[in-house]
Amino acid sequence: MLFDQTEEWVRELGNTICQKVREPQIEHARSTAADYVSISVGIQTGLVEEGIDGLLALADDALYQAKENGRNQVAVNKNKVDILHSSV
Numbered sequence: 001m002l003f004d005q006t007e008e009w010v011r012e013l014g015n016t017i018c019q020k021v022r023e024p025q026i027e028h029a030r031s032t033a034a035d036y037v038s039i040s041v042g043i044q045t046g047l048v049e050e051g052i053d054g055l056l057a058l059a060d061d062a063l064y065q066a067k068e069n070g071r072n073q074v075a076v077n078k079n080k081v082d083i084l085h086s087s088v
Helices: 006-020 051-068
Strands: 041-044 074-075 079-088
Touching: 006 041, 006 074, 041 051, 051 074
Parallel strands: 041 074
Antiparallel strands: 074 079
């Protein structure tokens, strides 16, 4: 969890993490999704009435949306998921 950060800053952090994981091109021989290791990042901005459990559930929704849209990307959930960046 990151507090007092802008959505833009968190999005850039997610993109940087995706790039740093992808850059060394670590082989992922057993994967059916990709030849190299990569990650997807799900972000929830703002607070939700359901507290921490609701916040994590919405971030998890964003993560699965990023994976469904091709993986290796950052998605943000503002109560609806929007794809912010795709590096595929």
